[in-house]
Amino acid sequence: MQVRLSYVANYKQPPMTLHELIADSTGLQNSERDFIWTDRKGFNKLETTCSSQYVPPPVAGKPPYIGNTALGIVDGNIKVYLRKMGLGGADTSFVSLNMTIPCDASVSNTRPETGLLNCSITDTRFDRLLEHRDKLVITFTSKAGGYREVLNENFTPPRLDRTQNFIGGSQDKSVEFRFDFVKPxxxxxxxxxxxxxxxxxxxxxxxxxxxxxxxxxxxxxxxxxxxxxxxxxxxxxxxxxxxxxxxxxxxxxxxxxxxxxxxxxxxxxxxxxxxxxxxxxxxxxxxxxxxxxxxxxxxxxxxxPTITADPAHLFYVTSASEAANYTYQNDLSAPIRVTWAQHFRNPLHEDNNLLGRVxxxxxxxxxxxxxxxxxxxxVILRNTTQDDWEGDRTVEEIPNRRGIVNFKVRHAIDSSGGVSQPENPTGAWEDRNLTDSFTVPLSPGEADTVTIWVKATDAMGTEKVERRQVTFDSTDPEVRNGSIKFLMNVPVPGIDFSSKFEITAQDQQSGIAYVFWKFTRSNGTTIYQEKVPGVSSADCDRFKCTCTPANVCFDRKQTFSISNCNMMVEKESLDTEVITVTADVTNMAGLVTRVNMLKDDLTALNGTESYFPPQNISLKSLTADSCTITWSFRPSCFHRTGLWVLVNGETDKRAVHEDATEFAITGLEPATQYQIFMVTDYGDLKIQSDKTAFKFTTAEQQALTAGAIAGIVIGFIIIALLILMIVIFCLWKRGVIFQKEGTPVNKQLHRVSRAINTVRQTVRRDGFTNNAYKAEEDDIYMYGAMAFKTRQPWQLDDSSLTLMDHVGEGKFATIYKASWRHDGKQDIVAAKMLKAGFTEDDAMKMMAKINFSATQLEDHDNVVRFIGAVTDNQGWGPVLVMEYCEMGQTDRHMYNSRHCYPCPQGARC
Missing domain, CATH: 2.60.40.10 (Immunoglobulins)
Known part of the structure; x- marks a missing residue:
């Protein structure tokens, strides 16, 4: 027996069943009942499928007076019984429905079902409201029976005398639904x-x-x-x-x-x-x-759990002086205020919102x-006991400051610099809850030290204690004799044109924090200033040092070593200018004592008139038509703005970069003695130094034999013929020669030519000057011999470049598309590097292009931007790194070793 309860939303075709409940009593004994507990409600359709079969006992044989017989199921029905609970409880229950539905009217005692009787009933009229504690019982009852015919044997053949009905037993099967709509x-x-x-x-x-x-x-x-x-x-x-x-x-x-x-x-x-x-x-x-x-x-x-201190947010005495990192206070009557806002934190709790509202x-x-x-x-109802409202961690936020749930403070005062105060004291603490500032209720005296401890606690009970100390000093530092001592032109290692200033100063309460030196011209302009920390000492006697109550000792002589260049003025004012030297002696409490001195006669300072030419000129390499020289510079207070090599007096004056320390002189005659001069420009007015002379003799020319000369000539002729044939062939293939006028190839060449001319005219019209082709500096290869004392910002590491695709070929170099790694990112660039087997002359030309681009080339929208160069790799030779532009970009041209292609029509190039 199977019973199905369901709720159908629409009885029209096709029906839509929203929920159903099925019970099956198959296999249960006659006395057993299938109990189904359910929390579903609102059923409106009942379907029952039952079957029954009568199995008669075995019969030995039928007597001759018995005619037709049949045994089987002669009746079947389904009973629907609903008992509801009254308002008074179990004792007031009542029957709401007691309905019997027959299975099949075609069976009877005279027409028993000898096989299987199937009983399927669908009741869509189930109109009872199912409520909590209702009991719905569905019972299937089947009844056995049949008949037999009794014959009268006095007749031939025997006649029917009567029909007798067999009254058999009945069998019940039940399914019970119990409804429980109340949660535990x-x-x-x-x-x-x-x-x-x-x-x-x-x-x-x-x-x-x-x-x-x-x-x-x-x-x-x-x-x-x-x-x-x-x-x-x-x-x-x-x-x-x-x-x-x-x-x-x-x-x-x-x-x-x-x-x-x-x-x-x-x-x-x-x-x-x-x-x-x-x-x-x-x-x-x-x-x-x-x-x-x-x-x-x-x-x-x-x-x-871990509590850390955030260095970006200080725990400090706000009323103290910043000069000594807030460890000294100069006003004895001012309140002692301390703060630790956002200083303590539990990183795990703060970064993951572990104490936040849920x-x-x-x-x-x-x-x-x-x-x-x-x-x-x-469903978890928020404002009920279903959600967490109990214990130390509820759905509400645990009040905190960066993962800290409580602060406590302690304080103490002494007159020995606080050296005896422990890092983590024992005893009672004052609870500050989540307040992150405190005013210490003490009235200290001169040289007293107040110690403040703060204990931070997180939700796990972890504690971190830090302390801060502030010492009180209300007196200004003492400067003996009230003056500055100047030691002029005293050598100081590591400082060119050095001098010293000296002050004898002391502060017995807090010590010397720093001396602020300032040089001021007569017109009030400050030309130099510097803060020099106080000179402390861990080992000195009482005649040389002054020690604070905290036993921090400071040297009484506070010195300041400087370069005379810091007092430099323009050349024409050296004789008349008077410099005011000011020294602000500041103690740890921020109190200041100021002293001054005047310094005139600046010409007596070493370096004030030092316009030196290059020195230590030497020969690095020598050939029949060139030589390479190197040199060094002497220190100077003036900025170099130019450097020149004079080969034949003023008639052959060659410019060299002002920071170069190496230069190649070319175009010389073999076996000839030369005397060159070097001179340096200084300052915006280009004041020149004296000339420095240097002599050398070029090498002799190596002569060739007649046979060698003839071989070279014949070789050049053969090479020239081959080149001529190749050029003619290429021009014919491109349609440049032996083509009819107006062919597509010729038209394309004319369009390219017109575009190039347009670009040239645009460059001239916009007033842009390409420094690579100044009339007075046609030979940019003068830059090939330049060398720099220090590494330049544009010099790149070879490991930062990765070659990707081959782009083009030049006379002595190859262009690659490359990846350049820098500053945590990667950019696509063009890398121009020498071909294999390059000569020293090729390398010099490449360096000339690099040095020229680095020092002379201007940044312009119509010029490929210089990025840098690799100059110290092993075996590659110098590599020029430029901006990489694809064809069709509107701002710049695509760069290869020989051409800058024009941008498309209408572009800004």
């Missing part, structure tokens, strides 16, 4: 009444360092169907907007674990958390009718109701 409950859900342990609803550790965690529950009850099963799951929560925590809706059905426990074998559960964080444990308690209730509790797990659990497990609406079966 726990005593902790009621705010009144006794409850042994309200936390037993779901018990987990609120805040713990222990792993695995223990999960338990107890005292769950259900008055009708009874408790049946529990399921528990664990989620790791994630930071939400602001400082909140959440279980994302997309993750609400993806717990770390989901386990089922039955009432009959419940034990305390254990679960190892995968790592530090905030976790949500959810318990589902269900009865036999599948009524469920969900409860959530929170767990903060941190096995190694958002509502997103509703899940959606069902449709018989009104075609939705109902969610997994």
């Amino acid at each position: 409950h726990h005593c902790g859900q009621s705010k009144t009444g006794p409850c042994i342990d309200r936390k037993s609803m779901l018990n987990v550790p609120d805040i713990t360092r222990t792993n695995p965690i223990q999960i338990s529950w107890a005292n769950w009850e259900d008055d009708d169907s009874g408790m049946y099963r529990y399921a528990w799951e664990v989620f790791k929560m994630t930071p939400a907007a602001g400082t909140e925590l959440e279980i994302k809706p997309s993750e609400a059905l993806k717990p770390l674990t989901n386990q089922e426990v039955f009432q009959s074998n419940y034990t305390v559960q254990s679960f190892p958390l995968p790592g530090a964080g905030m976790y949500s444990v959810i318990l589902e308690a269900g009865d036999l009718a599948n009524n469920t209730i969900y409860v959530r509790r929170l767990v903060l797990y941190d096995p190694n 958002r509502k659990y997103p509703v899940e497990l959606r069902d449709e109701t018989n009104q075609l609406q939705y109902v969610y079966r997994k």
Whole structure:
């Protein structure tokens, strides 16, 4: 026997069944009844499928006076019985429905079903409201019977005398539906009444360092169907907007674990958390009718809590002087104020919002109701005991400052510099809750030291203690004799044209923090200033040092070594200018004593008239028509603005970069003695130094034999003929020669030529000057011999370049598309590098292009930008790195070794 209860929303074709309940009593004994507990309601359709068969006992033989016989099922019906609970309880129950529905009217005692009687009934008139504690019983009854004919044997053949009916037994099968619409409950859900342990609803550790965690529950009850099963799951929560925590809706059905426990074998559960964080444990308690209730509790797990100090936010005495890092205060009557705002933090708790407010659990497990609406079966009501409102970690935020939940303070005062105060004192602390500032209730005297301790505590109970000390000094530093001593032109290692200033100063309360030196011209212009820290000493006697109560000692002589260049003025003012030297002696409490001196006769300072030419000129290499020289520079107070090599007096004056230390002189005659001069320009007025002379003789020319000369000539002729043939062939293939006028190839060549001319005219019209082709500097290869003392910003490491694609070929170089790694990113560039087997002359020409681009080439939208160069690689030779432009870009031209192609029509190039 199978019974199906269902709710159908529409009886029109096709029907839509929203929910159903099936019970099957097949296999039960006659006295057994199938009990089905359910929490579903609103059924309006009843379907019953039953079958019955009568199996007669074996018969030895039929007597001759018995005619036709038949035994089987002669009747069947289904009884629908609904008992409802009255308002007065079980004693007031009543029958709401008692209806019998016949199975099949065609069977009877004279027409028994000798095989299987199938009884299927569909009742769409089920119009009873099913309520909590209703009992619906469906009973199938089948009855056995039959007949036999009794013959009169006095006749031949025998005649029917009478028909006798067989009255057989009946059989019942029942299915009972019991309705329970009330969820399980726990005593902790009621705010009144006794409850042994309200936390037993779901018990987990609120805040713990222990792993695995223990999960338990107890005292769950259900008055009708009874408790049946529990399921528990664990989620790791994630930071939400602001400082909140959440279980994302997309993750609400993806717990770390989901386990089922039955009432009959419940034990305390254990679960190892995968790592530090905030976790949500959810318990589902269900009865036999599948009524469920969900409860959530929170767990903060941190096995190694740590409190750190953020250096970006100071813990300091705000009323103290900044000059000594807030360790001295110069006003004895001012309140002692200290702050530690945002200084302490628990990085794990702050960065992951572990103490933040927990958002509502997103509703899940959606069902449709018989009104075609939705109902969610997994719901955790926020403002009830279903959500976590108990213990130290609830759904509300734990008030904190960067993961710190409490601050405490202590303070002490002494007259020995605070050296005896411990790092972490014992005894009573003053609770400041979350206040991150404090005013010390003390009135210190001169040279007293106040110590303030702050203890920060996080939610795990971890503590971190820091202390700050402030000493009081209300007296200005003392400068003996009240003057500055100037030691002119005293050599100081590492300083060119050096002198010294000296002050004898002391401060017995706090010591000398620093001396601020300033040089001012007579017109009030400051030409130099510098803050020089006070000279402290760990080992000195009382005649040389002054020590504070905290036993920090300072040298009484405070000196300042400078370069005379710091007092430099223009040349024409050296004889008349008077410099005011000011020294502000500042103690640790920020109090200042100022002294001054005047310095005139600046010409007496070394370096004020030092316009030196290059020195230590030497010969690096020599050939029959060139030589390479090197040199060095003497220190100077003036900026070099030019450098010249004079080969034949003023008639052959060659410019050299002012920072170069090497130069190649070309175009010389073999076996000839030369005297060259070098001269330097200084300052914007280009004041020239004296000339420095240098002599050398070029090498002799190596002569060739007649046979060698003839061979070279013949070789050149053959090469020239081959080149001529190749050129003619290429021009013919391109349509340049031997082509009719107006062919497509010729038209294309004319278009390219016109475009190039247009570009040239645009460059001239816009007034842009390409420094590579100045009339007075046609030979840019003069830059090939330049060398620099220090590494230049444009010099690149060879490891930063990775060659990618071959782009083009030049006379002595190859262009590659390359990747350049710099500043944490990668850019595409063009790398121009020498071909294999390059000569020294090729390398010099490449260096000339590099040095020229680095020092002379201007940045312009119509010129490919110079990026840098690799000059110190092994075996490649110098590599020029330029901007890489694809064809068709509007701002610049594509660069290869020989051409800059014009941009498309209408572009800005």
